[in-house]
Amino acid sequence: MKPAMWYLIMIVVGFFYVYLTAVQYIRGQEANQPPTSYQPHYDPQYYDENLISSSNTLDFEYHNYAKMTDFVRSMSATYPNLTALYSIGKSVQGRELWVMVVSASPYEHIVGQPNVKYVANMHGNEAVGREMLLHLIEYLTKSYTTDDYVRWLLDNTRIHIMPSMNPDGFEVAKEGVCRGGQGRYNARGFDLNRNFPDYFKQNNKRNQAETEAVKQWVSKIQFVLSANLHGGALVASYPFDNSPNTTLDWSQLLHILNTTQGKDGREEVDYRSVFQQFTSTPSLTPDEDVFRHIAGVYSFNHASMHLGLPCKPGAHSFSNGTTNGAAWYPLTGGMQDYNYVWHGCMDVTIELSCCKYPTADQLPKFWADNKKALVRYLAEVHRGVRGFVKDEQGRPVEGASIKIRGRDVGFQTTKYGEYWRVLLPGRYTIEVYAGGFDPREEDFTVVETNPTLLNLTLYRAADRHEAQRRPSYVGGPNQQQGAAPQSGISGFLSSISSQISNVFSIFG
Numbered sequence: 473m474k475p476a477m478w479y480l481i482m483i484v485v486g487f488f489y490v491y492l493t494a495v496q497y498i499r500g501q502e503a504n505q506p507p508t509s510y511q512p513h514y515d516p517q518y519y520d521e522n523l524i525s526s527s528n529t530l531d532f533e534y535h536n537y538a539k540m541t542d543f544v545r546s547m548s549a550t551y552p553n554l555t556a557l558y559s560i561g562k563s564v565q566g567r568e569l570w571v572m573v574v575s576a577s578p579y580e581h582i583v584g585q586p587n588v589k590y591v592a593n594m595h596g597n598e599a600v601g602r603e604m605l606l607h608l609i610e611y612l613t614k615s616y617t618t619d620d621y622v623r624w625l626l627d628n629t630r631i632h633i634m635p636s637m638n639p640d641g642f643e644v645a646k647e648g649v650c651r652g653g654q655g656r657y658n659a660r661g662f663d664l665n666r667n668f669p670d671y672f673k674q675n676n677k678r679n680q681a682e683t684e685a686v687k688q689w690v691s692k693i694q695f696v697l698s699a700n701l702h703g704g705a706l707v708a709s710y711p712f713d714n715s716p717n718t719t720l721d722w723s724q725l726l727h728i729l730n731t732t733q734g735k736d737g738r739e740e741v742d743y744r745s746v747f748q749q750f751t752s753t754p755s756l757t758p759d760e761d762v763f764r765h766i767a768g769v770y771s772f773n774h775a776s777m778h779l780g781l782p783c784k785p786g787a788h789s790f791s792n793g794t795t796n797g798a799a800w801y802p803l804t805g806g807m808q809d810y811n812y813v814w815h816g817c818m819d820v821t822i823e824l825s826c827c828k829y830p831t832a833d834q835l836p837k838f839w840a841d842n843k844k845a846l847v848r849y850l851a852e853v854h855r856g857v858r859g860f861v862k863d864e865q866g867r868p869v870e871g872a873s874i875k876i877r878g879r880d881v882g883f884q885t886t887k888y889g890e891y892w893r894v895l896l897p898g899r900y901t902i903e904v905y906a907g908g909f910d911p912r913e914e915d916f917t918v919v920e921t922n923p924t925l926l927n928l929t930l931y932r933a934a935d936r937h938e939a940q941r942r943p944s945y946v947g948g949p950n951q952q953q954g955a956a957p958q959s960g961i962s963g964f965l966s967s968i969s970s971q972i973s974n975v976f977s978i979f980g
């Protein structure tokens with residue numbers, strides 16, 4: 473090779489090195505900024521009478537950031553006794569991440585009442601969920617006085633609704649575009665549903681403003697049940713999204729190559745998705761029965777999701793319209809696994825539409841298809857067990873670690889000593905641990921018709937060593953990302969890392 477050619481190659485390589493270093497530096501600057509502190513404040517414009525809605529019905533159009541902001545503000549002005557508007561932080565480009573509480577007690581947490589949430593549009597070009605949640609806000613508030621079921625739900629539940637987790641992405645997405653990635657990512661080009669700490673694998677993606685805001689949010693409010701709304705398929709997909717290992721089954725290869733359809737909006741056939749699907753096996757949580765049930769509650773209350781029809785001939789079809797996330801294909805850094813493992817919140821990813829951003833004239837049909845499912849899903853928080861953990865003097869014990877025996881994903885009591893767990897009918901044993909107290913366990917029964925109320929009193933440990941026997945297990949806000957549980961975890965998670973999973977993590 474001629475020397476001139478070598479010089480040219482070195483110049484090109486050098487240019488790319490400088491370019492990549494600069495990109496990493498800029499992103500690093502962003503990531504190294506201290507997280508915005510969590511200061512939930514209700515929107516002050518709630519007091520503005522001019523915002524009281526003059527029109528009676530939300531239109532079936534797409535609402536950009538300005539219109540969405542107008543709508544949620546007008547709702548909080550029009551329905552001050554049923555709604556409260558707050559922001560959990562700002563997007564990269566400074567847009568508020570609005571959350572609307574819909575409840576009979578919107579400004580005040582009623583002790584013992586569970587919190588639930590919906591998050592939509594974390595992929596900015598998956599737009600149907602965003603509009604569904606705006607319509608849900610309107611439906612719940614307007615139906616409170618006329619619909620017994622809605623009134624019961626709002627009287628007994630605190631519902632937090634975030635129509636858009638990625639408002640920056642939505643602003644650059646294009647209506648009518650069913651595929652592709654324009655608007656999917658946040659303003660710094662990150663996929664927010666790959667940006668959370670991961671239980672199974674180290675996630676090295678730079679922490680983004682939107683992700684950080686959600687992490688702060690869910691660490692302050694004990695959400696019991698939630699869903700995040702996406703587009704690109706029609707299915708309710710439940711944890712785990714990621715997998716401790718991957719199993720090579722060469723017999724699947726031909727089938728996958730023939731039927732590859734991207735998960736979560738990635739229809740584009742590339743080798744990454746082929747490899748990921750190729751290695752897919754179910755990655756089941758110890759709450760498989762509950763997740764399968766609540767995902768089914770959505771799909772069977774949806775007009776057609778439960779039919780499990782493929783979005784196009786040859787595409788993936790899902791029995792009953794539900795699937796385990798990793799069985800579809802594994803991903804690292806997803807939000808639902810984070811909600812579940814870190815905070816004990818039962819979170820499901822719901823894919824609402826085969827087309828990510830269908831034209832607005834289809835929105836009335838989407839609303840008709842999803843309305844009942846959106847309402848009924850939230851009511852599932854009212855099954856299982858709930859109660860308070862208190863000491864001998866009747867004072868609440870905050871941060872007590874709880875698990876249901878055989879379900880080694882733990883959760884914690886709130887500052888009021890409250891706890892909740894969604895469970896199907898059956899016999900269970902609850903185990904409670906708190907520093908300085910004797911561990912406690914109690915048998916209980918869950919029935920179909922109403923949640924079991926079970927209050928637990930903890931007694932101060934007589935011998936200091938007793939308190940030190942507190943076991944550790946998965947869950948709780950202090951769980952480190954990528955950290956394998958040290959003890960008290962059943963075998964299903966024992967093979968956390970394998971050479972194969974490390975190889976495939978580069979595709980994450």
Ligand SMILES: [Zn+2]
Nearest residue numbers: 595702703736
């Ligand atoms: Zn998505």
